[in-house]
């Protein structure tokens with residue numbers, strides 16, 4: 001291999017020094033919630049018999065994990081069940097129906113509204129991650145009216161968030177506010193997966209270019 005070839009191999013190695021992600025927690029709630037959760041409340045969907053964490057109203061539910069392996073990046077994925085007659089942005093028709101998700105350390109990952117009432121033209125903020133969106137009901141939903149709830153139905157959102165995180169513990173807060181009574185509007189969580197990874201310092205493309213340029217010039221000289 002000539003010098004140029006060695007340089008190309010060295011550069012590609014620099015670009016691929018990324019370690020694999022490892023799953024540190026997962027729960028489909030088919031058995032139990034577990035001590036990591038602030039609640040043990042489980043329910044089963046009327047259609048499909050899916051066991052999930054819920055149902056909840058205007059309250060906060062927390063997931064706490066500790067003794068984490070070394071990492072600098074974290075990803076959490078979960079399914080949000082939006083159950084019955086959520087009104088999204090429709091203040092005069094029973095909203096704002098807000099769902100927020102984030103870390104107890106203050107990192108906000110989602111603060112938006114959801115609507116299951118398109119028949120009233122009640123729009124929702126999601127798929128915006130903040131409450132400023134204005135989209136038709138069910139925008140971004142993975143499933144619509146699949147869980148079997150009769151009062152204005154239900155929707156399921158597959159949510160996933162990746163963020164910088166290095167502490168050896170973490171607390172996630174799931175919260176809803178503005179909802180009418182539990183008989184009208186509620187929510188649940190299913191299929192939670194938390195992954196961590198350690199990403200080595202990858203040179204910025206511009207840095208790599210500056211590094212490679214004189215070496216390429218050198219290679220030409222010796223070829």
Ligand SMILES: [Ca+2]
Pocket residue numbers: 028029030050051052190191
């Ligand atoms: Ca489940």
Ligand SMILES: [Ca+2]
Pocket residue numbers: 085086087088093094095096097178179180185
């Ligand atoms: Ca409402």
